[in-house]
Amino acid sequence: MIVAERKSIPELMDILKGHQRILVLGCGTCVTVCLSGGEREVCIIASALRMASRLQGFALQVDELTIERQCDNVFIEEAAEAIEKVDAVLSIGCGAGVQAIAERYADKPVYAGLNTVFLGILEERGVWSEKCSSCGACVLHDFGGICPITRCAKHMLNGPCGGSREDRCEVRPDIECAWQLIYKRLTNIGQTEKLTNIYPPKDWSTSLSGGCRGFIREDHRI
Amino acid sequence: VNYTRNMLAELGLEEERLRMVNISASMGRPFTELVTDMVETVRKLGPSPLNKVESQESKVQS
Numbered sequence: 624m625i626v627a628e629r630k631s632i633p634e635l636m637d638i639l640k641g642h643q644r645i646l647v648l649g650c651g652t653c654v655t656v657c658l659s660g661g662e663r664e665v666c667i668i669a670s671a672l673r674m675a676s677r678l679q680g681f682a683l684q685v686d687e688l689t690i691e692r693q694c695d696n697v698f699i700e701e702a703a704e705a706i707e708k709v710d711a712v713l714s715i716g717c718g719a720g721v722q723a724i725a726e727r728y729a730d731k732p733v734y735a736g737l738n739t740v741f742l743g744i745l746e747e748r749g750v751w752s753e754k755c756s757s758c759g760a761c762v763l764h765d766f767g768g769i770c771p772i773t774r775c776a777k778h779m780l781n782g783p784c785g786g787s788r789e790d791r792c793e794v795r796p797d798i799e800c801a802w803q804l805i806y807k808r809l810t811n812i813g814q815t816e817k818l819t820n821i822y823p824p825k826d827w828s829t830s831l832s833g834g835c836r837g838f839i840r841e842d843h844r845i
Numbered sequence: 846v847n848y849t850r851n852m853l854a855e856l857g858l859e860e861e862r863l864r865m866v867n868i869s870a871s872m873g874r875p876f877t878e879l880v881t882d883m884v885e886t887v888r889k890l891g892p893s894p895l896n897k898v899e900s901q902e903s904k905v906q907s
Contacts, residue, residue: 632855667852675856678894 624744625653625717626751627660627737632671635713638734639672639683642710647672647736648702648724649689650716657751659737660715662689668715668736693720699727706731759829759836765817767808772825774801780822859890 630638639645647669655661669685676683688705691698693716706712706728714721715736725733741753756773762780763770772778776794783802786793790803809815829836850860864883868876 632852671852671856674858674895678857 626657626743627739644684644709646686646709648714650693651691766805769805
């Protein structure tokens, strides 16, 4: 899922400066699961903004709405009426959601209420970790399902670097060495011979180096 | 509770206004001490700044 975290209330107040009535717009998908931008967070952020504005001497009018997915035009349409009534939208969806709303409502200021941080998973209650860099050329099949690009601090394709201590990363001792994990995993599934392959330098042209990427399924186009 | 306390501080209220403690129903004395301490804390802080803002607004309206 896409993981995001809330901007601080002073930063949000600064972003919203000059507006009288705003809509806090939540998203019911990834950011709901990572407890940053769902219906509950819309209520919390809206209340906090109301209180903060009162303490600063004016009463910001804050409307609230959560749609199923901010990155999908079908659902974005449901927000039209609510967006019409306000000066600006504070989207607490991911960066894709904010941009989708801004594109759809071209004459309305749309601001990001969250910092989108990574693609990851829920490790345990309240703990998320990054697993994928969306590089556009997945190598997981060769590394036992553990991504060396994302999870090795040195992004090494021909690891290990030799710096890990007691299975911990040299750069970030709070995380496990990705190459130790790769070795253990390949041992468990009987594929250690894959470690004898020398990986060529990675082709980053599938990543962000050429600007934003697109994906087309011709068989689904109308 | 810590998350909410941090948010209160972020938006300009004193985080001491919110506290959560776990205490057994059989612990009468600690319970009264904690309640007394909380009351004292809030007394020292005075009325909520939000209440002050609201009362100023109602004066202006009247």
